């Protein structure tokens with residue numbers, strides 16, 4: 342997959358995890374290229390891609406290093422090697438397939454064990470375009486709150502710029518990234534140096550969503 346080769350001031354590591362077939366690769370393609378993957382192949386091991394983004398409030402440009410992991414059982418031992426230094430972890434499930442939501446528990450254990458303090462975790466319910474939703478929003482939102490994660494719903498079929506809907510929970514994958522990145526920048530920017538990004542543990546506050554380290558469970 343190609344990536345934009347523009348200047349940037351800092352690099353952030355993004356890892357996308359979750360059960361097989363929930364749409365992780367489709368979401369990464371949608372975010373980076375605004376299209377769907379050409380084939381229907383399950384990811385083998387891990388795939389890497391990059392994207393340079395501009396934070397809208399400050400104009401700061403950062404490069405995201407995105408690691409798309411395989412959800413298949415046989416690759417579970419591989420995935421855990423990719424959490425080190427993660428800034429943003431996208432834990433994905435399929436809104437139309439309850440088992441994929443039940444499997445989220447496995448990934449939460451991995452997140453707790455392997456991601457660094459300050460890693461922002463976003464629970465993503467994908468395939469919001471499908472009519473046969475089986476995972477209740479309140480249940481997913483509650484789970485995210487309990488664990489100190491952000492919660493969003495999206496579809497890899499939606500254009501990436503699709504705005505966040507009025508509820509603030511569903512929207513295009515780019516709108517979701519924008520919101521997270523904006524929060525990260527807010528927490529890293531000081532009054533004295535408004536455009537200097539600080540690599541410190543993140544302090545993100547989005548009301549109903551809390552950062553991982555706030556969790557007392």
Ligand SMILES: Nc1nc2c(ncn2[C@@H]2O[C@H](COP(=O)(O)OP(=O)(O)OP(=O)(O)O)[C@@H](O)[C@H]2O)c(=O)[nH]1
Pocket residue numbers: 359360361362363364365366367368381382383384385410411412413467468469470471495496497498
């Ligand atoms: N309707 C719908 N289908 C989707 C969506 N996202 C992905 N799919 C389909 O779901 C299937 C699996 O998508 P992938 O992106 O390969 O899933 P994955 O999570 O990367 O799977 P692994 O690589 O095996 O871990 C493909 O047929 C996609 O076209 C979505 O938002 N809506």
Ligand SMILES: [Mg+2]
Pocket residue numbers: 365366367382383384409410411412
């Ligand atoms: Mg994949």
